[in-house]
Structure formats: C-alpha cells, structure tokens
Amino acid sequence: MSDQQQNQERALKVVRDRIDQVDRDIQRLLNERARCAQEVAEIKSRFDSQDAIFYRPEREAQVLRRVMARNEGPLPDQEVARLFREIMSVCLALEQPLDVVFLGPEATFTQQAALKHFGHSVRCSSVDSLEAVFRDVESGHANYGVVPIENAADGMISHTLDLFSRFNVSICGEVELRTHQHLLMSSAVSLEQLEVIYAHPFALNQCRTWLDAHCPDIERVAVSSNAEAARRVKDSSGVAAAIGGDIAADLFELEVVQANIEDQPDNTTRYLVIGRQVVGPSGQDKTSILLMVHDRPGVLYELLDPFRKRNISLTRVESRAAPQSDWDMLFYLDFEGHSEEAAVQQVLAELESGSVELKLLGSYPKAVL
Template identity: 35%
Template sequence: TEITSPAQADLMMKYVDVVQVGARNMQNFELLRCVGRLGKPVLLKRGLAATIEEWLMAAEYILSEGNDKVILCERGIRTFERYTRNTLDLTAVPVIKKLTHLPVIVDPSHATGIRDKVLPMARAAVAAGADGIMVEVHTEPERALSDGPQSLYPEQFEQLMRDLHVIAPVVGKQVDFDYLPKAKYFAASTPSDATLVVYAGVPGSFSYKAALQYFGESAPMENVATFRQVFESVATGKARWGIIPLENSLTGSIHTNYDLLMEYNLFIAGELTLRVVHSLIGYEGTNIEDIKIVYSHPQVFEQCAEFLSQHPEWDLVACKDTATAVTRVQERGDRSRAAIASAEAARLFGMTTIKEGIETHPQNFTRFVVITKEPLQNGPKDKSSIIFSVSDRPGALYEVLKVLAENQINMVKLESRPIHGKPWEYMFYADLEVDLDREDMKHIMKEISERTEFFRYIGSYRQGSRVVS
C-alpha cells in the first residue's frame, strides 16, 4: 500500500506488509526516513525524472534508519516520447544490479499505460534480469475506476506467466507459484535445531545454487560430499529436504541419482530447472595461453567439449563438483591451472572469470528434484513419479503404458536402470503429467501395480519450468 504522508505511519504499521513510496515522493526525504523507521519492507519507485544515482541516494535515506528491506521499482521516466505514458528504462536493471545489492523489480503497467504493451515489456524486464514484475490485472478493465487501459485481463496474465515460466530459467531464475505457502510450511514444520536442506558439493556449486533458488537464502543448509549422503541425511531425519540433480539437457540422465531414488524409500516433493552457464576460471591476470591443467566435473567436460577441443594440450582433471574445482585452483596459486565452473563460484572464491559461456550449447539446463521422507500433502500438484519393473515377456511394458494412454496421461520421462544382482533385468522410472495423489486417480496406481512385478509411487508435486526452444 502506498504511503503519502508520515501521518499515515501508524496505520501502515498496523495493517500493511509492504509499504510503497510512489514516484512523486521518491525525494520526500521526511517520508523516506519515516518508512525507514517502520522497519517494514519498502517498495521505492523511481521518480519521473530521477537519474539512477538520485534513485539510489533516495534509498540511502531509508537504509540510514536501519531498514535494509528496500525493493527498487523501475516504473518508467518522462521523456519526449508520447506514444506511451512513460519510457520504461530497462537499461536501469543491469546497471542497478551492478551498483547495489538491492533487489529491483519492474512495473510495465504504469510505464507504458497501454494494455498490449505490458506483455512484451514484462517479458523483456525478466530477460533483463529483474527480480520481479508488478502488473495490474482486472476482470473488467473497462469498468475500472482507474488505470483500466493498462490493466491485463486474467487470461492475458495467465499467458504472461506461462511465458515467464520459460524465460526465467534462461537468466537463472524461476517462477515460484508456491513461494509463500512453501515458506510458511517450511517455517512451521522445521525445528529450530534441524537442518532444513542438504545438498552435495560445496558453496558455489550448481547444487548449492539450485538450493538457494528453490528454498531461499534464509533456509538452514548443510553440504555433504556425495549424493548418497544427501539421501542418507534425509532418510535418517538429519535433514528434512535434499536437492539433487537428475538430468541435463545435453548429457542426459545422472544415473547414480536414479539408482539412489530406487534404493531409498523417499519421495519427490518439487523440481527446479536451472540454466547452466560454464566459465573458465583462474587467477587474475591468467591468460589462456598460460593454462596447462583444467579441473572440473566429468559431465562439465562433456558439456564444454567443443571449447576444450580447441586446447588438446590441456590436462583435464576430474573433481566431484565444479566449486571444488575452483578451490583446487585457488589452493595452488598457480596461473597454469584453471577450473570450469559458474561465474558465481569465481566471485565466491575471489577468482577471475577468464572466459564466460564456454558450454557447447547455450540451451544447457539441469533438472533438480527435492526429496523428502514423506509425500507432499498440500498445495497444487500436476506431476507424479513412479518406479516399476515388469516381467520378462513380450508386451509387459506395453500393458503399463496402455493404462496411461487409455486414461489420457502424458508420460514426459521414461528411464530404465539395471537391477543390481539381476543381470539383464531392468527397473523403470517414469514422470507423468498428472497428480496421482488425487482420489479419482487412485485406480490408475492400482491398475499399474496389477500389471507390474514391482511398483512404487514416489510422489506428486508441481512441475518446474519446462524449457522449450
């Protein structure tokens, strides 16, 4: 809710979660200090004629009162252009990202003032790196008392969210529909002395990045050395949630983790698609010509095969994860050594990115899943995973797939893995676009179990971002 006067502070303190300072009050310094003292999150909109520096200086007034919960909002500035209400300055987003730690969102509704211009500018805002968007939606915009011409119809908003679901992973983000209920559930169900999330690797690894993106920076986390230790931590109750990679869009399935899913009696509670951008990392001043040894994970070497083929003289040394590779280089202090990891890992360990984006294909995504001891009960779910085996006879697998076809259930993944101790016999893992936990779907599981030698349901959850070209 927008505050326009310090006299409204007591009312805001009682009823409002987030206080907005509008564009016309961006340099109302008395008001800025007032909202700073409230201690509530503050959405600070950019002034109509404010420079980026003036905008940041306005934020300093709030911060100076001890309130670090400031969200910047780019909502367009006044220029000579008359085709839109204001000119949406999307260049401000990457500039702000460079200058400050504060999150920045974009308001394309007030910036353009035109309904059909809101959608493309919202998509562009997310692509530019905005942490969020703020749009107006109305079931009957023509009857709205204000801002009707810029308000989206609900079906337009639905289309926008589908588009952003695809765009967000490209810039290392996700559309998290369940963020608030998830955060409340985690807070209510986790004892203060328990680790909430466990991941394999060290801070700076892609698993660490996925855990941060899914659970948020405030979630208690612990790292372990191996994927098996992730499963063991969840199975024994040491951690409530684990996050593991299951497949990569370039190199395929991570077989170890499929085997562990079959071995441990755990459930999938969520998934996340993370874009993977690999960088060559070393000490400041390192030239590519100086490098003799490169460290990284074996799958990363595969994903960067084209770049590495240009340097056949390099020795490739495998590490358990990409962040460990960076620490190996850091510990040796030798410019003849480099690592392949994320640019975030380089910053975390004080190293330099020598060359960014060295993966062979830019559409390099890894699918992570969240595992837990009990199946997810609450919240919207539209995807399920099952494990099963069939007898060794013609048509056995077909009979299972026929159940899915007859019930109009789309199977988006089928993985086969050898059964340990039974040569040439296989266990199947399948992802289905359906919530098998629904009462009207229970007969599906019964029909499948009747046609299999082994059947296990391993959870229903909301689909993560499905990336399309």
C-alpha cells in the same frame, strides 16, 4: 554549475525522493510479511503440536505462479519470482530453519540447484555420496535433500533411480538448472598467459570446443570437482584457471574471465527434492512412480496403456535391470497430474492389479523457476 546541470539535479532529486519513499514502503511491507509468517508458525505449533509442517511446496509454487502472472514489468517475470523466492526463504526461516543436504563438495551445481529452490536462508550442507543424501533424509537428520535425476545431454542418472527403490522417501519438488560453465581466474589476465586449466572431467568434455578453439596448447588437468578446481586456482601462485559455475566463482572469490563456454548453452540438469511428507495438489503437478516387473514380450505396452486410455501425458520413461531384486526390470515413470486426481488414482489402481510391484515416489509441483 550550469542551468542545465541544475535542472538535471532537480529532476533527479524528485525521482530519488520517490525511490527513497518506495524503499521505506518495501521495508515496512517486508517486515509485515515476516510478522505474518511468525503468526503462521504460532498457529501451526498450537494446533499441530509436534507434527507441524512448515514448508509447503504446493503453496510456494502457487505463490510464485501468481507473482509471475500478475507481473506488469519492467522487471522480467523470472526475476520478480526469484526475489519473492528469497523473501519466502527468509520468512520460512523465521518459522522453522530448514536443513537441506546435497551431494558435495560445496560450490557444485547441485548446491546451486538447492539454493535456487529453497533460497539462501536454508542451512545447506554437503555429504559425500548420493546414498548419504537419501539416508539423512529418511532418518530425519535432514529435512530435505536435493539429488540430480537427469541431464539433457547425458540422460537419466541410474544410481539415483536405484536409491529410490531402496529408501523410503518422497519426492517433494523438482528443480531445473541451466548448467552454464565459466572460465574462472583469481585476476583478469590474457588467455595467452594461462599455464593450466583445472576442471572436472565432465566440464572439460562439455567445454571441449571452446577450449580447443581458444586454449589449444594450455594444459588441462582433471580434478574431482569444479569446486576443487576453483580451490586450486584460489590457492595457486601460478597463472591458473578453473571451469565452474556462478556459485564456485562466488564461494572462492574468482573472476569470470569468460562466461558460458559450454558447447551446449541450453544444457539443463533436472534435480529432485526429496523429503518425508506428502505434498498436496498445486494445480500444475507431476507424479513419479517406480514399477518392478518380470520381463516378457509386450510388457511396456501393458504398462503404458492405462495412461493412454485416460489421456495422461508421460514426461519420462526409463527402464533398466532391477538391482538386487526378484523382479527383472525396473521402470521409472514421470507423468502429468497428482495422485489425488481421479484419473491418476485409476491408473495406479490398474497398474497395481497386474503382475507388477508399484512404488509411488510422490506427486509434486512442476518446476516454476
């Protein structure tokens, strides 16, 4: 070994020894944090008995915001926050494992959103309908559910809105997820060898430009979900590909042959976390309500004027015919602020004093990650 190589090895050993020490410190502190979580669980169980609430969305949002605020790099803020998200997930599982349901099948973007919000230490299970998600949460069969509410390209998901009017659940949080679509295969081969591409119809539509440019003559087969597309590729003896996200690639052990083939790379879907608890203020919150009214000229102005007078920002307004109701119209509103704030309480009181039926869906932290 040359002198230069020996000098390099000595320099590397110094840094590697520091890394080993840092790893030991991290491991010690992780276990210390876990023991603190166990103490929290013991205290809650001792004082709250059967009504103990172990998952506090507002507390977790505050912790993640502080993590990002004090981060000095070189790791990006979002990556550091994701690491802490997983640490909190593991520690919460020591207090009380959470059961979270989502619209299946597995390996969908909804499951990816659930794991992004709760971390990988929750017990996630799929159900076969949005109604089943609401029913499982309302009945207590699941602690929480994750449901899609709006997509940047396609707008609000009306069926989710209808279910909020039927079930007694609360919104506990929100998740924003970039829906990146990848071309997935069992092994890396050239596009010229492909015989068929499986995908959900929405995915085929979202990736139409890329597919037309790179795979114009390859058969495209629409299936029930991107998870089903990935499963078919995994089981296929031919040269097939699927369109799906990261979670489909991981679950079915497929290779990402081409990443981010969607036509709109900034396409984001917003999901809501539903539960049965009232969430306290986190400092940066949203509130969602449903308003049911009789249709008449100027009704929208009347509904929005209380927000204008108190300078409260509306982030979403959606209207539709009220299903199976004596009322004519249903309005879904998202706005900044928490229901415990004086200005928000004044708005809600003014709305309720008019000829409307108001349902408070919940106040919850704004999405952090």
